[in-house]
Amino acid sequence: MNLDSIDCCVSSAYSQSLNGTRLGDTAEETMSIREYIKSSRHIVVPNHDDRKIAVINSVLSSFGLPRAVHLCIPTNSPDLTRTPAVSKALMALDITGADLVIARGRLGVPGSGSMLVIMDSRGRILSASLSPSHLYHAKSISDAVTHEMEEALVRVGFQKEKI
Amino acid sequence: MNLDSIDCCVSSAYSQSLNGTRLGDTAEETMSIREYIKSSRHIVVPNHDDRKIAVINSVLSSFGLPRAVHLCIPTNSPDLTRTPAVSKALMALDITGADLVIARGRLGVPGSGSMLVIMDSRGRILSASLSPSHLYHAKSISDAVTHEMEEALVRVGFQKEKI
Amino acid sequence: MNLDSIDCCVSSAYSQSLNGTRLGDTAEETMSIREYIKSSRHIVVPNHDDRKIAVINSVLSSFGLPRAVHLCIPTNSPDLTRTPAVSKALMALDITGADLVIARGRLGVPGSGSMLVIMDSRGRILSASLSPSHLYHAKSISDAVTHEMEEALVRVGFQKEKI
Amino acid sequence: MNLDSIDCCVSSAYSQSLNGTRLGDTAEETMSIREYIKSSRHIVVPNHDDRKIAVINSVLSSFGLPRAVHLCIPTNSPDLTRTPAVSKALMALDITGADLVIARGRLGVPGSGSMLVIMDSRGRILSASLSPSHLYHAKSISDAVTHEMEEALVRVGFQKEKI
Numbered sequence: 001m002n003l004d005s006i007d008c009c010v011s012s013a014y015s016q017s018l019n020g021t022r023l024g025d026t027a028e029e030t031m032s033i034r035e036y037i038k039s040s041r042h043i044v045v046p047n048h049d050d051r052k053i054a055v056i057n058s059v060l061s062s063f064g065l066p067r068a069v070h071l072c073i074p075t076n077s078p079d080l081t082r083t084p085a086v087s088k089a090l091m092a093l094d095i096t097g098a099d100l101v102i103a104r105g106r107l108g109v110p111g112s113g114s115m116l117v118i119m120d121s122r123g124r125i126l127s128a129s130l131s132p133s134h135l136y137h138a139k140s141i142s143d144a145v146t147h148e149m150e151e152a153l154v155r156v157g158f159q160k161e162k163i
Numbered sequence: 164m165n166l167d168s169i170d171c172c173v174s175s176a177y178s179q180s181l182n183g184t185r186l187g188d189t190a191e192e193t194m195s196i197r198e199y200i201k202s203s204r205h206i207v208v209p210n211h212d213d214r215k216i217a218v219i220n221s222v223l224s225s226f227g228l229p230r231a232v233h234l235c236i237p238t239n240s241p242d243l244t245r246t247p248a249v250s251k252a253l254m255a256l257d258i259t260g261a262d263l264v265i266a267r268g269r270l271g272v273p274g275s276g277s278m279l280v281i282m283d284s285r286g287r288i289l290s291a292s293l294s295p296s297h298l299y300h301a302k303s304i305s306d307a308v309t310h311e312m313e314e315a316l317v318r319v320g321f322q323k324e325k326i
Numbered sequence: 327m328n329l330d331s332i333d334c335c336v337s338s339a340y341s342q343s344l345n346g347t348r349l350g351d352t353a354e355e356t357m358s359i360r361e362y363i364k365s366s367r368h369i370v371v372p373n374h375d376d377r378k379i380a381v382i383n384s385v386l387s388s389f390g391l392p393r394a395v396h397l398c399i400p401t402n403s404p405d406l407t408r409t410p411a412v413s414k415a416l417m418a419l420d421i422t423g424a425d426l427v428i429a430r431g432r433l434g435v436p437g438s439g440s441m442l443v444i445m446d447s448r449g450r451i452l453s454a455s456l457s458p459s460h461l462y463h464a465k466s467i468s469d470a471v472t473h474e475m476e477e478a479l480v481r482v483g484f485q486k487e488k489i
Numbered sequence: 490m491n492l493d494s495i496d497c498c499v500s501s502a503y504s505q506s507l508n509g510t511r512l513g514d515t516a517e518e519t520m521s522i523r524e525y526i527k528s529s530r531h532i533v534v535p536n537h538d539d540r541k542i543a544v545i546n547s548v549l550s551s552f553g554l555p556r557a558v559h560l561c562i563p564t565n566s567p568d569l570t571r572t573p574a575v576s577k578a579l580m581a582l583d584i585t586g587a588d589l590v591i592a593r594g595r596l597g598v599p600g601s602g603s604m605l606v607i608m609d610s611r612g613r614i615l616s617a618s619l620s621p622s623h624l625y626h627a628k629s630i631s632d633a634v635t636h637e638m639e640e641a642l643v644r645v646g647f648q649k650e651k652i
Contacts, residue, residue: 006272007586013273014584017239018563025296029274074507076180077403080417082287091406094613095503097496108288109169110176111192113318115291123612124245124583125271128278130293132318133188155276155295170423177421181400237344240566243580254569257450258340260333286449287420332598339599343565351622355600402506408613434614435495436502437518439644441617450571451597454604456619458644459514481602481621 005032006120030157033126037118037158040099043068046092047104048075052145056102059149064161068102071095078105085115090123097121104145116148127152168195169283193320196289200281200321203262206231209255210267211238215308219265222312227324231265234258241268248278253286260284267308279311290315331358332446356483359452363444363484366425369394372418373430374401378471382428385475390487394428397421404431411441416449423447430471442474453478494521495609519646522615526607526647529588532557535581536593537564541634545591548638553650557591560584567594574604579612586610593634605637616641 009029016022043060045053045068053070060067071092078087085105092101099121107115113133118126129151131137131144139147150160172192179185206223208216208231216233223230234255241250248268255264262284270278276296281289292314294300294307302310313323335355342348369386371379371394379396386393397418404413411431418427425447433441439459444452455477457463457470465473476486498518505511532549534542534557542559549556560581567576574594581590588610596604602622607615618640620626620633628636639649 004586007583009273011584014243014580017242018566020239022239022242025269025274025276025298027298029272030296030298031274033272033274076183076185077406077507079180079185080177080403081407081413082416082420087407090408091503093611094408094496095500097493106188107291109192109196109283110172111188111194111196111319112288112290113188120272122582122610125275127275128270128293130291130318133193133320135188135190135193136318136320155293155299156274157296157299167423170420174421177417181403240344240569243566244570244576245579245583250570253571254340256448257333257571258337260330284448285419335599340569343568346565348565348568351595351600351602351624353624355598356622356624357600359598359600402509402511405506405511406503432514433617435518435522435609436498437514437520437522437645438614438616439514446598451601453601454596454619456617456644459519459646461514461516461519462644462646481619481625482600483622483625 006036006124008032010124033156034158036120037100037126037153038065040066042096042098043100043102044071044092044096044098045069045102046071046073046088048072051141052104055142055145056149059146059153062160063153063158065153065158068100075105083108085117085128086119086125089117089119093119093121093123102149104148114144114148116145116152118152127156129155169199169287171195173287196319197321199283200263200289200316201228203229205259205261206263206265207234207255207259207261208232208265209234209236209251211235214304215267218305218308219312222309222316225323226316226321228316228321231263238268246271248280248291249282249288252280252282256282256284256286263289265312267311277307277311279308279315281315290319292318332362332450334358336450359482360484362446362452363426363479364391366392368422368424369426369428370397370418370422370424371395371428372397372399372414374398377467378430381468381471382475385472385479388486389479389484391479391484394426401431409434411443411454412445412451415443415445419445419447419449428475430474440470440474442471442478444478453482455481495525495613497521499613522645523647525609526589526615526642527554529555531585531587532589532591533560533581533585533587534558534591535560535562535577537561540630541593544631544634545638548635548642551649552642552647554642554647557589564594572597574606574617575608575614578606578608582608582610582612589615591638593637603633603637605634605641607641616645618644 050070078084081087089103129148213233241247244250252266292311376396404410407413415429430442455474567573570576578592618637
């Protein structure tokens with residue numbers, strides 16, 4: 001686990017923000033995120049059923065990343081909060097003490113579409129991706145989750161492994 | 164303002180979640196979000212400079228939506244929180260009492276890329292969009308903001324006006 | 327409703343914090359909080375049963391404040407979040423669109439005792455009070471709630487009406 | 490560190506809440522909180538000056554608990570959030586990776602008085618205590634902090650050591 005490396009980046013970025021010298025994400029910061037994800041040993045995907053875990057593991061595998069395990073939790077409780085996807089990730093984290101949580105749920109108010117969020121063991125957001133409300137796209141759940149999972153990894157600098 | 168309409172949808176969706184009958188976003192819910200945005204009279208875009216307001220207003224105009232005004236606030240304080248974009252939106256809301264806030268900032272930890280968030284007057288997230296860390300795309304800020312603003316509107320069912 | 331007055335205070339306090347001139351709560355700020363509470367017309371107390379509403383209304387009455395109404399919501403969902411009392415208040419707010427919410431629930435992790443929170447219509451915390459874990463006090467629920475409700479009012483400058 | 494013990498309690502309490510069998514805090518839960526605090530090796534107290542650290546260490550010592558160290562961070566940034574005390578604790582946690590954070594700051598909106606919060610390494614609230622707005626009590630800062638720190642410990646079952 002490279003939590004220390006992320007803590008260092010957070011600490012350094014905080015100093016920059018306080019000094020007014022912050023210029024945006026650095027290569028070192030995104031590398032810390034990738035290293036943390038790569039070195040996670042206990043990755044959980046909370047959901048009320050296990051339909052998404054195979055899709056997510058398939059994407060993780062294509063990026064050379066460790067497999068996740070399914071955590072069965074009901075989704076109605078996080079849906080009663082203002083940020084259901086983030087709440088679902090925090091619940092999974094607090095139940096399991098996992099290194100990494102990958103959770104998919106509603107972004108905000110009902111109607112606001114979905115969010116996939118990648119969270120570290122302290123409850124911090126490492127990456128995420130969004131899909132439109134399902135009313136406005138024709139993708140299957142499986143295709144939507146594949147796309148979201150890939151995007152969440154690519155946007156912090158991961159690349160698919162060559163075959 | 165159609166806050167009542169959103170409150171109704173939230174209340175109804177909460178009941179569905181509690182009863183275990185929730186099936187995902189409905190057309191009525193996304194319409195409530197659109198109606199709320201359309202009828203907003205006081206829209207603010209918080210930022211330390213006013214470079215993004217012209218771009219955002221250009222997109223709002225192309226969707227037939229009301230103009231936003233710039234609110235000058237420093238960005239270093241929200242950057243010290245765990246969800247900088249959402250924190251920036253809440254600060255703008257609490258300072259101005261606006262109907263709607265459109266805020267752009269960092270998604271999560273340093274390195275996690277950017278998020279544009281659309282928030283109602285109660286502090287709830289109506290829509291959002293994400294960009295990769297700027298290290299992984301070649302877009303200008305202006306193009307990135309245009310794309311994010313359009314995506315945040317399209318994913319809840321808005322369409323560009325025909326010319 | 328004096329939401330404008332609270333917004334003014336928040337805006338002014340934010341400027342003081344940004345300028346480094348903030349010296350702590352002012353008499354004007356606590357007066358804004360009291361005025362907001364006094365002028366609330368729709369006050370809700372969310373709970374799974376209605377045992378606390380009579381106690382809370384009795385305290386509100388002894389301070390010359392308007393009555394609250396009971397909102398029946400299950401408490402298990404907020405208990406799955408990291409801040410159950412605050413989550414319960416936000417849920418009640420989002421369902422009802424109330425002017426004011428008075429919610430009692432767990433403070434933080436299981437074992438952390440209880441919190442009573444007073445929240446405005448934007449989801450901001452106006453006042454609160456805490457009780458020890460019930461294992462460490464001998465009060466009845468009724469006495470504990472009475473004490474918490476009184477304390478939450480007194481700490482922002484309310485006084486009991488003379489009889 | 491007994492993070493595992495807290496995780497177990499959280500997990501078990503979540504199951505009770507989901508099953509509708511939750512009856513409130515248990516002796517095992519408050520003991521987990523106490524064990525976690527007792528076994529913390531790196532305790533930080535974030536503040537813009539170091540006036541409170543001596544007072545807090547004096548209280549910690551009188552309960553037989555390990556000493557805390559001062560972390561100098563500006564307080565204006567957390568004051569711009571909706572929950573300044575909790576935000577200050579999270580900032581200190583994210584900068585230091587501490588086992589335990591003890592932070593004092595404003596409870597909610599300007600005028601809402603102060604809160605002392607005890608947070609674990611995952612960002613969860615273990616205990617807290619509140620003071621009225623300083624306009625409504627005559628205590629020195631030193632006496633107020635002593636009282637808050639003692640109360641935050643006593644309410645989860647700690648007892649002062651006999652001399």
